[in-house]
Structures are given as structure tokens and as C-alpha cells.
Amino acid sequence: SAVISQKPSRDICQRGTSLTIQCQVDSQVTMMFWYRQQPGQSLTLIATANQGSEATYESGFVIDKFPISRPNLTFSTLTVSNMSPEDSSIYLCSVISTGGYEQYFGPGTRLTVT
Amino acid sequence: AQTVTQSQPEMSVQEAETVTLSCTYDTSESDYYLFWYKQPPSRQMILVIRQEAYKQQNATENRFSVNFQKAAKSFSLKISDSQLGDAAMYFCAYRGSNFGNEKLTFGTGTRLTIIP
Numbered sequence: 001s002a003v004i005s006q007k008p009s010r011d012i013c014q015r016g017t018s019l020t021i022q023c024q025v026d027s028q029v030t031m032m033f034w035y036r037q038q039p040g041q042s043l044t045l046i047a048t049a050n051q052g053s054e055a056t057y058e059s060g061f062v063i064d065k066f067p068i069s070r071p072n073l074t075f076s077t078l079t080v081s082n083m084s085p086e087d088s089s090i091y092l093c094s095v096i097s098t099g100g101y102e103q104y105f106g107p108g109t110r111l112t113v114t
Numbered sequence: 115a116q117t118v119t120q121s122q123p124e125m126s127v128q129e130a131e132t133v134t135l136s137c138t139y140d141t142s143e144s145d146y147y148l149f150w151y152k153q154p155p156s157r158q159m160i161l162v163i164r165q166e167a168y169k170q171q172n173a174t175e176n177r178f179s180v181n182f183q184k185a186a187k188s189f190s191l192k193i194s195d196s197q198l199g200d201a202a203m204y205f206c207a208y209r210g211s212n213f214g215n216e217k218l219t220f221g222t223g224t225r226l227t228i229i230p
Contacts, residue, residue: 001161033216033217033218042205042221043218094159094218096216101209101211101216102161103161103209103218105158105159107157
């Protein structure tokens with residue numbers, strides 16, 4: 001399985017500001033995803049990060065709020081823009097390795113918005 | 115749309131005993147994949163076991179095994195010889211097999227407590 005790192009691991013941010021989360025994989029992967037896990041809840045897919053093109057967003061998530069970049073096959077960023085306390089969640093990056101079908105997850109970023 | 119249901123919000127088991135976590139799902143697809151993930155307090159999502167729907171044989175990984183009943187759309191996880199390190203949230207997840215349908219749909223999770 002791929003080794004996935006995320007930065008930062010946690011952050012406390014003020015309302016109205018933005019935070020960019022980085023996801024780095026140690027090998028080239030076919031697909032990268034961003035999930036949100038609100039407190040005490042399950043995981044919900046935000047978007048699929050497409051290499052070299054615009055991300056594909058799930059219903060209820062928009063690019064202006066969650067812009068995503070994926071400049072190459074091993075790196076992606078998720079920005080949480082104009083944050084409000086409702087954005088307090090764990091944000092997780094996941095990948096599907098080349099030739100596989102399982103999804104592996106990064107360690108997550110715990111975001112608290114005050 | 116696919117849905118995944120975990121009807122047991124919490125479960126507990128004595129150390130060294132066996133516990134079964136339930137999961138049902140709804141889909142119109144004939145080919146798909148099912149997974150169990152473990153999330154300890156560290157919040158890291160760990161893949162425990164996976165099952166391809168086209169395989170009749172139930173998957174096993176050491177102390178973890180599944181009971182996959184395709185007709186009933188049921189996918190339960192059995193943990194044998196429970197250990198303290200098994201304490202975590204367990205999530206059942208579904209994904210389709212077609213290109214463009216790789217996203218995971220998760221259940222609401224079951225919190226497993228191990229009693230020493």
C-alpha cells in the first residue's frame with residue numbers, strides 16, 4: 001500500500017480565513033480523493049482530485065468553498081475557504097494505487113474553526 | 115444511489131472472545147467491492163479486510179473474517195480472539211467496480227469496546 005502524509009496534522013483557525021491542506025504520496029497513484037469527517041460522524045466524499053484538470057465535486061460541495069489542486073500523480077491540496085465553525089472536521093486524503101482497487105487513507109487533518 | 119447501513123452504534127466484547135459487526139447495503143449493481151475500515155482514536159483509517167462481490171468465498175485476514183451474503187446484501191465482520199488493540203470505530207464501505215465509480219460510500223460506524 002502507498003504511504004500517505006498530510007500537512008498540517010491539525011490546526012485552529014479563525015472564522016473567515018482559509019487553510020490549505022497538503023497530501024503527499026510516496027508513489028504514483030491513479031486516483032486521489034478528499035473526504036470530510038464531521039465530529040462523531042462518518043466520512044463523506046468532498047471531491048475526486050483529477051491530475052491536470054478540475055476536480056469532480058460531490059453534491060453539496062463547491063469549488064469556491066473547497067478548491068482542489070492536483071499538479072502531479074503524487075500530490076494534491078485541498079483549501080477550505082472562508083471558514084466557519086461548521087467547517088470544523090477531520091479532512092482525509094485517500095488514494096487508489098496503480099493496479100489496485102483498495103483505497104488507503106492519510107492520517108487526516110483535524111481542523112477547528114473558532 | 116448506494117447506501118450502507120450499520121445498525122449497531124456500539125458493541126462490546128470481552129477480551130479473547132468473538133464479536134460480529136453487522137453491515138447491510140443497497141445497490142443495483144452486480145459487481146462491486148466491500149470493505150471494513152478501522153478508525154482508532156488516532157483517527158487513522160486502516161483497511162481491515164476487503165471482499166470482491168464476484169467471489170463467493172468469504173475473505174479472511176488473520177483474526178478478521180467476513181460473512182458475505184450477496185443475495186441478502188449483507189457483509190458482517192467477525193473478530194476472533196478480541197484484543198485490546200481492536201478497540202476502535204469500525205466502518206463498512208461500498209464502492210462500485212466501474213470506471214468513474216470509485217468513491218467509497220460509508221456506513222455510520224460501530225464503536226467497539228474491548229472489556230479486559
